[in-house]
Amino acid sequence: MLQLSCPWCGPRDETEYHYGGQAHVPYPEDPSALTDEEWAEYLFFRDNTKGPFAERWAHSAGCRRWFNVVRDTRTYQVLAVYTNSDPRPAVRFGAEAGGPR
Amino acid sequence: MDDLTLQRRSPLSDLAERIRAGAVTGDRQVRLTELPFLTMISVRVDPGSPAAAAVEGALGAHLPRSCGQVTADGPHHVLWLGPDEWLVVSETAPSDLHGALTDAVGDAHAAVVDVSANRTLLELSGPSARCVLEKGCPVDLHPRAFEDGRAVMTTLARIPLLLWQTGPDTYRLLPRSSFAQYVACWLLDAMQEFGSDFLDGAAS
Numbered sequence A: 001m002l003q004l005s006c007p008w009c010g011p012r013d014e015t016e017y018h019y020g021g022q023a024h025v026p027y028p029e030d031p032s033a034l035t036d037e038e039w040a041e042y043l044f045f046r047d048n049t050k051g052p053f054a055e056r057w058a059h060s061a062g063c064r065r066w067f068n069v070v071r072d073t074r075t076y077q078v079l080a081v082y083t084n085s086d087p088r089p090a091v092r093f094g095a096e097a098g099g100p101r
Numbered sequence B: 001m002d003d004l005t006l007q008r009r010s011p012l013s014d015l016a017e018r019i020r021a022g023a024v025t026g027d028r029q030v031r032l033t034e035l036p037f038l039t040m041i042s043v044r045v046d047p048g049s050p051a052a053a054a055v056e057g058a059l060g061a062h063l064p065r066s067c068g069q070v071t072a073d074g075p076h077h078v079l080w081l082g083p084d085e086w087l088v089v090s091e092t093a094p095s096d097l098h099g100a101l102t103d104a105v106g107d108a109h110a111a112v113v114d115v116s117a118n119r120t121l122l123e124l125s126g127p128s129a130r131c132v133l134e135k136g137c138p139v140d141l142h143p144r145a146f147e148d149g150r151a152v153m154t155t156l157a158r159i160p161l162l163l164w165q166t167g168p169d170t171y172r173l174l175p176r177s178s179f180a181q182y183v184a185c186w187l188l189d190a191m192q193e194f195g196s197d198f199l200d201g202a203a204s
C-alpha cells in the first residue's frame, strides 16, 4: 500500500485518497478556439511517463483537499508533495535516493 | 408549531436493543452507545479573516488551525476538518447556534450550515475500545501517535467518518447517518471476541 503525506493531515494510507491523474494540465485559455483535435488532446491525452511524474491526489476521506505529488512510476517512490499554491518542485529525472516517502 | 423533536428518530433507533446487549463486561470490557441529536454546524471561512475572528468570538473558542486539534468552550466543541473548514459539535439548540454564527459572519464570504442530521455520534468506551477500532482504522491510534482530545477524518471499516478521542479509553465516532447502521453492526461484531474467555494455551 502506498502511504502519502497530505500537506495538511500528514501521512495516511492510500485508501484515504483519490487519484486525479496528471497535474499541471491547464484549462485552455479559449476552448472555443480549439480544433476538435486540440480539444481531444486536452481532454483525453496524458503523458505516460516512466520515472518521476507529477500527479494530482485528493485527500477525499480526510481534509478533502487536492494537492500534487511527484511519484516515480517505476518504483512508486514519492519524491515530492506540494499544494496547488506551492511552486512546482525541481525533481531530477532518475532521482533514486532520499526524499519523502 | 408542534415540537418536531418529539417525532425524530435516530438512525440507530432500530438497533438500540442490539447495541445495549452488545456491551462486553469483564476485564476486556467495551461498550457502544449512541449520543443522538447533537447539534452540528459546518463552518467554512478563511481562517485569517475578520469573519473567522467573529465566529471565534461567538463560540468563545478558537478555530483550531491544524489537523487533529479540537477546541472547546462550554457546550461547544470545534473540530478541524480542513484548512478552512470546521465542525462545531454542541449541546445548544441548532437554531440558536446557527443563528448566532450566521449573525457573526454577516455578509462575509463564509458558510455556516446546520448539518445536525448529517451524522450521528457513537461512543465506544472501555479498555478494549482501541483494539476494536484498530481492526478497521488505518490511523495509528497508539498513545504515542494519538491521544485524548484529538479528532481526525479517516475511515473505519472502509467508510469515512470523524474519529474523536475524548478520554483514555473513550472514542467518539461520527459517521454519516446512512452509514450509521453499518458502522454500529461492524463495531458490535468486532467487539464480540472481547467477551469470550482466553482459550487455555495447553489445549492447542
Ligand SMILES: [Zn+2]
Pocket: A006, A007, A008, A009, A010, A059, A062, A063, A064, A065
Ligand atoms: Zn488531508
